[in-house]
Amino acid sequence: TGDLPATCFPQSSEYMMIYQLEHVEAEVGAYPATEGFLFLLSTLVKYAGCPSNLGSQWRLRPGCAPYIEYVTDFVLPRATGMSKNVKTLPFASVADECRLINRAMEVVEAVLVRYVVPPISEKKTFDEIKAQYSSNVNAARLELGLAPIISEIFCSAEDIDEEDMTAAIQDFRNELIYSQEDGGMNAAGQMLEASFGKKVPFPKTPGFSILTNILSTNKGLLFKIIMKLLAEHGGANGVQECNKMISSESLARSLFRETPPNLASTKNSMDFHAQQRQNVLDEAAYKEALSAVQQSMLRPINPLLLISCSDGGCSDKNEKGASLDDAVLWRERTLVMSLRILCAAAAREEAFVQSMRNSTASLSIVPTLLFKGPIHGSMTHRFVDEHKINVSKMTQLLTSSSSALHRTNRSNEILPVIAEYVGYNACSLVNPQGIAASSFSIISYVSHGMTQAECIRSLCGDDINGVGLTRAFSKGLSLPVSDADDGANLRDVILDLILSNVGIDSNSSLNFSLMMLGLSGSRHNCFDVILELVADV
16 A cells, blocks of 8 residues: 555645545544534434435535535545555544544444335325334334344334435436436536436435445445454454553653654754753743743643443433543444444345335436546546446345455454354443344344354354354353343343244254254353353342
C-alpha cells in the first residue's frame, strides 16, 4: 500500500464533509466532526426513518440514499481498509478507529431495523401490510431461532409509515424519473444523463440497497466489511487487547509529562532555551516565545464521557457513560452492531427473496453518488455504474469462504469466529450478553437451514473435535441470566437447542447435542455446567 494515495479527493473545501475527513481530521487521526454527523444521522433514521422525498426540491433523485451511501460506500471502506486504490484512514489510537467504525455501523443498523420488506405478489391495504409484517416478525422468532434479539432487529409495526411502504414497493420496479418524450434535463442531472440519457433510474430506498449489498451473491462490500470486523484483533479472544494498546500509548505519553510528544513542541522549547541562554530576547519577544511554548504544551480538552452513548434502545434506563478513549467499549459496540446487522438481514431474507421472485422487472441499483475524485483529462468519474441484483441466502454466504478475512490468520470460514462470541461476556455494554445473544442467534439461524452434519462442520471449521465450539457454548451457559423483556434469555435458548437435537443422528459423531454434552469424546463440554445449574435449583 506504500504507492497508494492517501486521499480520494483533492484538497478543496468544495467537497465539504469529505474534505473535512480526508484533509483535516485525518491529519490528527481523530474524527470528531464525522462521528458527530454519523451519530446525528443514525438518530434521525431511528426516529424519523428515511423520507423518500427528501431533497426533492433541489435534487433530481430525492431520498436519503446520498447520506447512507456516504456511510456505506465511503466512510466504512476508508476506515476498515476495504477501499480500493487508496490507503486506509490513519488513526491516532485504536479507540479512535473503533469509535468511528461504530458510529458508521450504527447508521447501517438503524436503516436495516426500520426497513420493511413489502409484499409484491398482490395488492394489499396498508393494514394488511402491517399484519404481514407482524407475521414475519413472529416467524423470525419461532422458525429462524432469532428470539434472543428479536426486539433489537425489528421496529414496531406502529412505526411503519405508509409513504415509506409506497417507496419500498417501488424498489421492486425499475421506474424512471424521465422518459424520452420529456424535455431537457436540468444541471443537476448532467452526470446521470451522460450515463443513462434521458431515462434516469429512480433511486432505491437505503434499506433495499443495504440488504442487497449484504445478501449479494458475489459478497457485497458491506458483507466483507462485517466479516473483517468480526475476525480482526483475534476475534472474541482479542477484544481486551484493544485497551492494552491504549495503555501502552498512555504510558509512552506519560514520559513527556504535560507536553505531547511531537516535533513542534520540542523544537519550540529548544529554540526558546537557546535564545534565552544567548540573552537575545527582549521583554516582548520573551513573552511571545514563552506563550508559544505554553501553547504547544496545552492539549485539547476532550469530554471524558459521551453520555449519549447507549446500547440497545434510547430510554433512560439504557443510558450509560462512555469513555472517549475506552477502546474495549467501542470495539464491543462495533461487534454487537455487526452481529445484529447480520441477524436483521437474515430475518428479512425470505420475504425479500420472495418479493424479488414476484417482481416482473430485472432489478438493478444505480447509486446516487460516486466516490471517485476527478481525474485530469478523463471523464470516467462522471459516469455512474448500474449494478444488477443477485442475492443468496445468508447461510450460503456464511458457510462459504470469505475474502474479507484474507488479511487475518483465521480460517477462511467465518462461522467458527462467530461461534466463539457465544461465550463472550461484555464488560462495557449495558447488556453484557448482547454480543453472546446476537452470535447465538446467528448460529441458531444457521442450524435451522442446514443438516446437522453440515452445520457442525461449518461451526467447527479446522477444529474437527469441536473444542472451541463446546467451550464457547459452556461459557454461554455459565453467563448470568439477563432480564430480557420477552423472556428469551441466552441460557434457555442454548438448552433448547441442545434438547432439540438430541434424537437427530444420535449414532453420528457429528451430533450437536452429543458434542455439547461431551458424549462424543470431547473433554470440553456443557455437561458440568448443566449439573451445576441443576444443583443450584
